[in-house]
Amino acid sequence: xxxxxxxxxxxxxxxxxxxxxxxxxxxxxxxxxxxxxxxxxxxxxxxxxxxxxxxxxxxxxxxxxxxxxxxxxxxxxxxxxxxxxxxxxxxxxxxxxxxxxxxxxxxxxxxxxxxxxxxxxxxx
Numbered sequence: 026x027x028x029x030x031x032x033x034x035x036x037x038x039x040x041x042x043x044x045x046x047x048x049x050x051x052x053x054x055x056x057x058x059x060x061x062x063x064x065x066x067x068x069x070x071x072x073x074x075x076x077x078x079x080x081x082x083x084x085x086x087x088x089x090x091x092x093x094x095x096x097x098x099x100x101x102x103x104x105x106x107x108x109x110x111x112x113x114x115x116x117x118x119x120x121x122x123x124x125x126x127x128x129x130x131x132x133x134x135x136x137x138x139x140x141x142x143x144x145x146x147x148x149x
Contacts (some may be wrong), residue, residue: 031079033138034107036066040098042105043067046078049091056086056094058109076109083141108138 036042043065048054056078061067078086081097082105089097 029110029112032109032111034070034072036070036105039103050088051090076111079108079110080142082106083145085146106138108142
């Protein structure tokens with residue numbers, strides 16, 4: 026995946042989330058955010074174009090095909106949590122954030138999502 030930081034992105038309220046993905050196992054490309062719509066939940070969450078999606082609601086994405094990712098996304102009704110990896114040279118939507126959790130709540134969410142992702146990888 027290269028050099029970068031892991032970031033927990035959370036959105037609520039259901040689709041549309043306001044982003045488009047590209048890549049997947051069948052394309053031999055990492056799953057990445059291709060486009061962010063302005064004034065969307067995704068743009069407000071801090072998600073950036075080029076972010077690599079590690080997991081969606083605790084489900085690891087490395088071995089998923091694009092159609093499997095779409096099926097997973099369509100099954101999400103209210104709350105979306107994504108563990109993403111951001112390149113160190115990526116631009117920030119929120120410069121003051123610098124992709125670091127800004128509160129204890131964000132940090133706890135990040136840790137719980139990371140644990141769920143690791144547990145799913147070990148079980149699968």
